[in-house]
Amino acid sequence: MEVQFRIERFNPDQDTRPWFGEYTLEVEPTDRVLDALNEIKWKQDGTLTFRRSCAHGVCGSDAMRINGRNRLACKELIRDYGDKITIEPMLGYRVIKDLVVDMEDFFDSYRTLQPYLVNDENPGAGRERLQSPEDREVFDDTTKCIMCGACTTACPITWTNKDFLGPAAIVNAHRFIYDSRDKGANERLEVLNSKSGVWRCRTIFNCTEACPRGIEVTRAIEQVKRTLLTGE
Amino acid sequence: MSSNRVGREKPVGSNFELYSWYFFRISGIMLVFLAVIHVMVMHVFNTAFDIDYDFVAARWESPFWRMFDWLLLIMALTHGLNGARIAVDDYVQSAGWRVVGYSAILIALLIFGVMGTLAIVTFEPQ
Known part of the structure; x- marks a missing residue:
């Protein structure tokens, strides 16, 4: 099938504002959007710039706006979009070039919340920190995050309020707050209880809609809010 | 982006934003009942033609309706202006304009709270 791609282009060395490049391509309906982007880069215009790595929905590099929604280009089949596809960079962060955005703020928010196991207690010589399947289940959903940024850049609060920690950072804090082996919950909750923390969330659900891993992001954020309210 | 943008604050252990959020929930639920009953009384059971000074005077004979209107x-x-406060937080980036907004x-x-409270508390039918 023949598909027309409109791709937002921006080269800070040449352009004062972004523009749309148009590319017509012969593809299989079962090709992925990433295959088409590669085809364009390799055969039509080598200057087209985008991030991709594993190409199998695990590394989280190729999140972008496909027909207006944040998606991983490697997980989207062309047949689900028809013969006209518009691709733009994720919203809310500075565009470095074409589809590549500056995710420094994103990772800065992530690091603020200590996204690692905090526990200085010695489990005992030769012992692991054990956990029951029930305790593991509590935070199972938020372990799935691949840090692609689709949720955070789908959130209208992130677009306007640069201080908001954003859904992805909260999801990764959630993953450790509810981990029975972790002891750092109070410090994380203190940050999340601040003005730029969970209270900026308006339960718009864009994050849940955008997540390529199917994480119920809004539910995780609400759970943190309830914990702050009830202390449980 | 302006250089005097307000940055992310250090956590200070204040629960203000938590209470603000909880207050939204409580006041929101209260407003559903308060506003619907208000609309029923003022615009369904009575029409704009019935409502005059005497109507309000008669209504405010009862402390219940004074309390109801004050609530x-x-x-x-507070619900609306708290929302406006958060809109300023989200959309106004420069420190100066934030002060103006707040x-x-x-x-x-203050003006509407004091004026409305004074009217409800001090009103005496003639």
Whole structure:
């Protein structure tokens, strides 16, 4: 099938504002959007710039706006979009070039919340920190995050309020707050209880809609809010 | 982006934003009942043609309706202006304009809160 791609282009060395490049391509309906982007880069215009790595929905590099929604280009089949596809960079962060955005703020928010196991207690010589399947289940959903940024850049609060920690950072804090082996919950909750923390969330659900891993992001954020309210 | 943008604050252990969020939930639920009953009384059971000075005077004979109207006023004002405060937080980036925004909200809260409370508390039918 023949598909027309409109791709937002921006080269800070040449352009004062972004523009749309148009590319017509012969593809299989079962090709992925990433295959088409590669085809364009390799055969039509080598200057087209985008991030991709594993190409199998695990590394989280190729999140972008496909027909207006944040998606991983490697997980989207062309047949689900028809013969006209518009691709733009994720919203809310500075565009470095074409589809590549500056995710420094994103990772800065992530690091603020200590996204690692905090526990200085010695489990005992030769012992692991054990956990029951029930305790593991509590935070199972938020372990799935691949840090692609689709949720955070789908959130209208992130677009306007640069201080908001954003859904992805909260999801990764959630993953450790509810981990029975972790002891750092109070410090994380203190940050999340601040003005730029969970209270900026308006339960718009864009994050849940955008997540390529199917994480119920809004539910995780609400759970943190309830914990702050009830202390449980 | 302007250089005097307000940055992310250090956590200070204040629960203000938590209570603000909880207050939204409580006042929101209260407003559903308060506003619907208000609309029923003023615009369904009575029409704009029935409502005049005598109507209000008769209604405010009862402390219940004074209390009801005062609650509606305070809940609508605080719920709405708290929302406006958060809109300023999200959309106004420069420190100067934030002060202007917060001040306008506080002044509106004081003026309408005091005027409305005075009217409800001191009203005496003639």
